[in-house]
Every structure is written in C-alpha cells, then in structure tokens.
Amino acid sequence: xxxxxxxIEIYKSKITREGSDKLLAYLCSESCDFFTAPASTRYxxxxxxxxxxxxxxxxxxxxxxxxxxxxxxxxxxxxSDESVAIVALLHDLCxxxxxxxSYRNAKNPEGKWESVPYFTIEDTLPYGxxxxxxxxxxxxxxxxRDEAFAIRYHMGFSTxxxxxxxxxxxxxxxxxxxxxxxxxxxxxxxEGAPKN
Numbered sequence: 001x002x003x004x005x006x007x008i009e010i011y012k013s014k015i016t017r018e019g020s021d022k023l024l025a026y027l028c029s030e031s032c033d034f035f036t037a038p039a040s041t042r043y044x045x046x047x048x049x050x051x052x053x054x055x056x057x058x059x060x061x062x063x064x065x066x067x068x069x070x071x072x073x074x075x076x077x078x079x080s081d082e083s084v085a086i087v088a089l090l091h092d093l094c095x096x097x098x099x100x101x102s103y104r105n106a107k108n109p110e111g112k113w114e115s116v117p118y119f120t121i122e123d124t125l126p127y128g129x130x131x132x133x134x135x136x137x138x139x140x141x142x143x144x145r146d147e148a149f150a151i152r153y154h155m156g157f158s159t160x161x162x163x164x165x166x167x168x169x170x171x172x173x174x175x176x177x178x179x180x181x182x183x184x185x186x187x188x189x190x191e192g193a194p195k196n
Contacts, residue, residue, distance in 0.1 A: 003052045004035045007089065010059065014085035019141030026140065027096075034096045041099065041119045044191035051095050057190045059088035061182035077174050079146070086143070087150040087179050094132035098123060130154055149173040156180035 001009075011024055027034045039045025039054040062084055071077050102120040105113050127135055130152040137143060137151065153159070153169040153176040170177040 003049065003056055007035075007052060007056060010056075010085055011089060014081045015089075016082065017141050023090075023137065023140035032096050033099075034093075037095055037097075038099050038119050039092065039095065039187075039191070041121060044187040046119060050191075051092060054186055054191060055089050055092060057186035058091060058179070058182045059085065061185045061190070062088045062179060065178050065182055071178075075174075077178075079175055083144065083147055083175065086137070086147050087154070087175060088182065090137050091130070091133055091151050091154045091179060091183065093136040094127075094129050096136070129159065146173055146175045150175040150179045152176070154179045154183050156184070 008024070008028075011020075015024075026032055035052050036048050037051040038047055039050035045051060045054045065071065066077075066079065066084060098121060099119045100122045101117050103115045103117055106116045108114050125132060133151050134143065134148050138148070143151070149169050150173060153161075153166060153173070156170065156177075157163060157166050159166060170180065
C-alpha cells in the first residue's frame with residue numbers, strides 16, 4: 001500500500017463529519033500538492049512526498065502515545081478516533097502549495113558546477129503556521145475546540161508565539177500537548193535531517 005493509499009484509507013475510515021469529503025477531494029485535486037509536497041526545505045521530510053509521510057508518522061506516533069495505559073487510567077484522557085486522525089493528518093495543511101522547486105549551482109562529486117534543484121518557500125497565504133492549518137481545515141468542516149487548539153499549537157514552544165499562551169494552551173488542551181509530542185517524535189527521531 002502506498003502512503004497516499006494509506007492516508008486516504010485512514011481518512012475515510014476515521015473522519016466522517018460533514019465537509020470532510022470535500023476537504024479530501026481538495027487534497028486529491030490537481031490544485032493541491034499535499035501528496036507530493038515536502039515537509040520542509042532542508043530539515044525533516046525535505047523531499048517529494050515528505051509532507052504525506054510526516055503526516056502519517058505523526059498519526060502513528062499520536063496513536064501510540066494515546067494508547068499508553070497511564071494516559072487513560074491515570075490522567076483520564078481519551079479522544080475519539082476521528083479527532084486523533086484530524087489533528088495528526090491535517091496539522092500541517094499549511095504546507096500545501098507552499099514549497100516550490102528552484103535551482104542553484106553546486107559542485108557535483110567530480111568537482112564540476114551544475115544546476116541542482118532545491119525547495120524554497122512561496123507563501124501565498126501568510127497566515128502563520130498552525131493557525132493557517134486551522135483556517136484551511138475549517139473552510140471545509142467544523143473543528144472542535146480541542147482539535148483547533150491542537151493543530152494551532154502543535155509546534156509547542158518552538159513557535160514565535162508568547163510562551164505564556166503556548167503553555168496555557170498545552171495545559172488547557174491536552175490533545176495539543178500530545179500532538180506536539182507526536183510531531184516532535186516524528187520529525188526528530190523518525191525522519192530527522194537528511195544525511196549528506
């Protein structure tokens with residue numbers, strides 16, 4: 001099964017709320033590069049399809065974190081399968097139609113200069129990171145407050161936001177905290193920066 005097939009299978013089986021079908025249709029359309037976009041310009045997932053792979057990795061990490069006995073038994077925290085799929089699979093919607101291929105000169109292994117492709121940013125909707133993902137998803141379907149805050153604050157303290165706001169959001173909305181953990185695990189341990 002390809003990553004795209006797996007994404008669509010999880011999406012269709014877990015996310016059923018009104019409008020979700022229209023969002024999936026957009027993601028699969030020719031006007032959206034979600035399935036081919038990189039996850040970054042030079043860090044984790046900086047290759048074609050990196051965004052899709054990262055989204056699936058975050059989903060797997062979040063499911064694993066939330067399945068731990070102490071999460072449910074000690075903390076009394078539980079979220080629907082739909083909410084878990086929404087926040088994990090859609091947390092980086094802001095990266096669709098965001099990266100473009102450009103070229104620069106670099107020396108090849110033989111020491112000769114050649115034009116090589118690399119990803120650069122072309123932000124046509126400068127609305128921040130997490131908030132842009134919330135904005136895009138909300139244009140198709142209604143998000144719960146937990147989902148919206150999880151997506152908005154999935155970067156945790158690595159955002160340029162007021163640390164007090166971040167801390168309050170992670171404390172008030174545990175799904176945001178756990179999504180931040182899953183996003184970090186996927187980015188730093190499963191994917192990491194490419195080895196040159």
